[in-house]
Structures are given as structure tokens and as C-alpha cells.
Amino acid sequence: MPVQRADARRNYERILAEAEREVAAHGADASLEQIARTVGVGSATVRRHFPGRRALLEAVFRERIEALCARARELAGAPDPRAALLEALHGLAAYATSARGLATALTQDGGAGPEHVNACPAKISDAYDPLLERAARAGAVASDVTTADLVTLISGIALATEHDPDAAARTDRLLRLAVAGISPSG
Template identity: 45%
Template sequence: MRADARRNHDRLLAEARAVFAEHGTDASLEDVARRAGVGIGTLYRHFPNRHALMSAVFEDSVRELLARAADLQTAANPCQALLTWLREVVAHAAAYRGLSRALMSATPTSALSRCGTPMREAGNALLTRAQNAGTVRADVRITDLLQLTHAIALAAEESPGDPDLADRLLELTLRGLT
């Protein structure tokens, strides 16, 4: 990639991160381009659609969540490790208004779902460890837990006056896992 194209790409990502955090993932892509100092055509040359841009914005956070899952693999309490990771997934989703809704509705072929496979694999490793320890039911699936975390983040997003809601809902979920 040419140096000027790389600069545009990096500015678009930085501004998209800021705009999505400030206004949510439904924010105007024209606003992202304007704030990055480029035209909307430049944005679409780098990111063909909203999900491609969102995916690029969230890749760093996903890498952090994957690294955290790897760290938690050696935790003394496998069930607590799983719950800790799920809390961090909810916190990640909550950082950007609309992310949970977008993740829940992403098609398997969308750019946004590209992050899903490694997240499912990382979460499944934690879940399997908790199941092998006998602290989580054998019929629980990671896809269900990730959908629940997105739903919890969405519920918390819709209830900003209740900062403890996500944690309470995660605790309720955990009780249903055992």
C-alpha cells in the first residue's frame, strides 16, 4: 500500500473508532470520512461497507480478548475464568453503542463476522475447560453464550441508568450454566 493510502487508511480507522465510540456504530460514514479529511469514495475504497469498517475497528479489541482468553486458560477456577472472559466480552461490546446489535445480525459471510470464528474458538476452549471441571453443564454451547453476552450488552446499552445490569444478567446466566 502506498504511503498516502496507508495514512488515509489509518486516519479512517482512528476516526471511525472515535465516531463509533461517540455516536454508535450507526454513525454516519460520511462523518467518519470528513473527520479523517478524505472523501466518502476513499472510505469505500478502503472499506467496501459498514461491516468491513467495523470489523477493522474492532480487530484490536478482539486480539485483546483472544489474548485474555489464552491467559485465562491457566486460571485455577475454570468457571470463574469463563465468567471473567464473558464479562470482558460484554464490556467490549458496550464500548460501542450498536455493536451488539450489529454482531447479532451479522451474516456468516460479512466482514464483521470474520472476528467471530477466533472468538468462538477462544471461548469454546474456556467453556470446555469449565465443562471438564464439572462446573458448567455439558449441553452449553459457546455460540449460545456469545449470543447471550451480546444480548446482555444490548440490554445494558438500553438501560444506561443501571450500571450493574450487565453484571447481574451475567450472574443469572452463570446460574443457568451449572
């Protein structure tokens, strides 16, 4: 990333902080124009830092996704591959449920061009693939299940529970039901 002037860096940080508030309140459809108005900059300034909604959403979710991925990498050596995978999945599901807009950002088609590259699923895949592969080798998960399948499943659960009065509990229950479905029968 090129070195930014101090005022440009401050604008970036203010825009990102307001974007976090707007996304928490309005999900993935948060208004870029409202963010610009609240921060006191023009929409061109917002777009200079974040060329599109996807880039803005990725910036909002990046830090937490990186923490979830770091935890998944820590769990890769855990003695129980199934328990390690489930812990990582529950962490991702809890965050996807609490962070309005994340599920939509994870499932949207990226389109073409660098401004549409969705880094969150790629980071998740890099961190969660080893957990899934270990669990599959241990017979704890069907061998044809992919991390993309699991992210889609979690995203669907998060979207389905978004307006539930106890979204966290409902998400946990639905994920437990889904886990029973992805585990090999026997």
C-alpha cells in the same frame, strides 16, 4: 495485506480513528459518509479501505477483541475452569457494553462473500471454546452450551443495557443472573 502507499496508509489510519469516534458516539449505525467528511476524503476512499459497514466495524473492534482473546487463551490453563470462563465472559461483556455497536456487529448475519465475513465471532470462538470445554468437563457449565450461545447472550445483555445510566453495573448483574441459568442445576 498488500503494501500501501504512505498516503493511503495515513488515510486508512485517519479513517479508522474517526470511525472509532463515530462508532463510540453512534454505535453500529455510524455514518460512513460523515466519517469521510470529517476526515476530508471522499466516500469512495472510505469504501476502498472498508468495502462495507461490517469491514469498518471489524477494524474498529479488532484490537480490543484480540486482547480479550489473548486473555482467554491465558486463562485456558487456570486451575479453576469455571472462574476462568467467568473472568473471560465478564471481560467480553464489559467491552460489549462499553463499545457501542459491538453487540450488533457480533450478532448480525454475515451474508455471503468475503466482505461480509465477520471475524470477531470466529476469533472469540477460537479463544473461548477451550475455556468453555474445560468448564463443561469440570461440570461447571451445561455440556450443551456453546460459545456462540454465550456471545449471543452477552450481545443481548449489552444491547439491553446500552441506554442504562449505569450500563456496566446492570450488565454485570444480568450476566451473573444468566450464569446461574447456564450452570447445571444440582
